[in-house]
Amino acid sequence: EPEVTQTPSHQVTQMGQEVILRCVPISNHLYFYWYRQILGQKVEFLVSFYNNEISEKSEIFDDQFSVERPDGSNFTLKIRSTKLEDSAMYFCASSGQGKNTEAFFGQGTRLTVV
């Protein structure tokens, strides 16, 4: 069964460093998303991406964040100048039929900022 894959599964970084989280969406999907979940809290929308550009972003997704689809398969989330409060699980998701259709999630990258 096709699945969304994310790497790494766990990333530890020092405060102030930049990190890149990687995702390979399901191959025939066109809509891609990043969500985050701080431990013990709800899943929060960060950004959606379609047709090689951001289609929606939340108030969390400020200038510290950027997304890219550098090739035909990868979808990346870059976090610049990481802060302690960026520590969270970051989930990538993709959907195939439209922005309001069901999305399938990767297993997540646990980011720990120390």
Added chain:
Amino acid sequence: RKEVEQDPGPFNVPEGATVAFNCTYSNSASQSFFWYRQDCRKEPKLLMSVYSSGNEDGRFTAQLNRASQYISLLIRDSKLSDSATYLCVVALNDMRFGAGTRLTVKP
């Protein structure tokens, strides 16, 4: 008012019990509705989409009331493996999650 609001839980029920979760949403323009389940420290997994006419998948029944902006999930004959957090999700231009309701099914 929160965008998506769920029963706070937790729900602790015996095996075989029927349990119902409720969810309300604030944006009347919302177009799609889903229930996801999330196991501890895992990714959300789609349980079922929710349609206006109501829909059933085995032991799970989902209902949508657009007028009241209310969604429900009913689990019949609950199993130990149903223990998880159930997430109500509402989509307009992106998917917004409720905080989730924790269910524990006990022997």
